[in-house]
Amino acid sequence: MTTYFIGDIHGYYNEFISLLKKIHFNNKNDQLWITGDLISRGPDSKKVLFYLYSIRKSIKLVLGNHDLYLISLSLGFINKNINDPIILKLLKDIKIQFIINSWLKYQPLIQYDKNKKILMSHAGITPQWTNIKTILSASKEAQNIISGKKNKFFFDYIDNEKYQINDWKKNTLIGFQRFSFIINAFTKMRYCYPNGTLEMLTKKAPNDINSIILKPWFNFSNILYKKYTIFFGHWSDLQGVKYTPKNIICLDTGCCWGNKLTIFTWETKKIYSITCKI
Template structure:
């Protein structure tokens, strides 16, 4: 059995299929771990999500910010953005099944018997691994409850951006969603910064990539996506950045965990959006 991790697919279905063909992926023997943002901005979100659903238990995905935003659109909390290219997906007769599949997808996963974790954006520097696992479970319980539409509405906002200021259930939930799905940079105290997406060599000096602040990375490996500007630059020996901007005309990246070998598929008929 081979374990593969893939970065943000974002509706780039052709590239996903081509990439899996490179490694002769077999759903009977292999596993595909998907680092979130399966949909939006790319040309084929419906085909992508239906394909992942068809693979059954061999797919181990986590939710990204675009996946959560899709759920909020379905719940009626947000309007569709033209640039997200979700019209076909939202018109699908299987939209309820897609929503149910997504809502059951967790925010955090751990590779069995190894200290390897995956979330869309990373782990908050203000959290231990134990805290991250606990908050992921609590947030997932809310999203899977009968009140999920209420929690999908409450997840929006940038405050609190520090865990020490998260007092109420709503504040803790919002911080958890932001840490797992939106985080890139933090301030020196570990609080979240939301404005910058640029690579570290172009960022202001007062903000720091989360992976350079996280003490948790001394104990484990972390697989994440979300940050296309990194272009897969593993600037921390235990952090694997797999969003390489396929949807922006770059490429889709696959990591074979057992050998640490990387595979890439250039964008097909996609120009920089």
């Protein structure tokens, strides 16, 4: 069995399938880890969801911010700023609704392999979490809410910008605020302030910002960053592994911006890519 890791697919089905053929992926023998953001921006989000659902026993994925947005809208969540025709079209498909309700909303925010010492989330691992038990517990808490009966109330809360929580406060948060921080840390984080709290606005690469305060989350000191290999997506401006430490691997290489979709092979440490058309 070969273990592969792929970055944000964003609905680029043809390129996704071409890349799987390039590496000779066999869903009966191999395993594919996915950093989230399966849908949106690309032309074939529906095909991506159909295919991944068909091979669901062979994949390990985490939810990204675009996936959470799709789930929230499927609950009947009303947002006056909805301007993504791709997601609106998906929501009208009964089969997609089935995939969301029976499978997608039950997916975690973290994937963990104890033996291989691997962690994967959409945005990374916040400097404020230095214990693996905290990370797994936080993911489970959020997963239970996302798939639970009161999920709409929580999505209503975190969509409001004034309720964006960026400080874990040493594990003292409760309720909506706790859920908000967990979602922000796992799916939206890029930079942090010197004390480790999240900065939620800046997206550019480290060399392209004029700040002596902000640091990428992976440039902080955290025992987990040395103990595990960490895979994440979400931050296409990083241009893959250009800015990250050796064992922290960004796999979002900007497929939805006319750049590449990228796969990393665990056993050989080789990287394969394919250019996406926009």
